[in-house]
């Protein structure tokens with residue numbers, strides 16, 4: 703039983719694009735009420751349910767309270783853009799850096815589409831900055847955004863830092879919704895890939 707329908711989006715994306723696997727360490731940004739964390743706990747084997755597979759780790763972060771979930775560590779009442787949150791994440795991570803950063807974050811919508819779009823793009827850009835301190839080389843980011851004119855800014859920034867950037871619109875996402883995900887694989891920390899000319 704999942705806490706929210708959003709679980710099906712992550713299941714669908716993961717089935718197709720293989721983001722999660724046993725043993726990985728995951729940060730779930732905007733985790734409340736916790737459905738993505740439920741999926742992550744299962745798929746990284748955070749509870750050690752499969753004794754023959756490596757045991758992973760899931761850390762969920764949100765502005766809101768999140769009810770406890772077996773196998774996950776939660777950092778509630780925490781703003782991802784606050785430097786204090788970054789410190790706490792680093793303290794809670796068992797490995798120095800995470801393998802995967804998931805973000806289903808969404809700011810409170812004003813209803814003004816252009817403004818909401820900009821706010822979410824800015825939030826994603828901030829998360830990308832944080833990655834430098836919390837994502838391991840060759841790591842993965844999956845982040846939600848609302849489509850609009852500044853999406854290319856985020857896409858360009860991702861392409862500077864990751865070798866493989868894809869745009870994903872899950873079937874289980876409502877058709878009329880403007881939400882889309884970027885899946886960026888193979889993080890190469892600040893190092894921009896030189897193109898041979």
Ligand code: SAM
Nearest residue numbers: 708732734735736737738765781782806807808
């Ligand atoms: N993936 C979640 C699940 O499956 O249960 C649902 C996430 S919900 C669509 C978006 C969440 O992003 C909200 O709970 C909201 O509080 C959180 N959020 C928005 N801005 C945030 C920020 N700056 N820092 C942390 N969380 C944030």
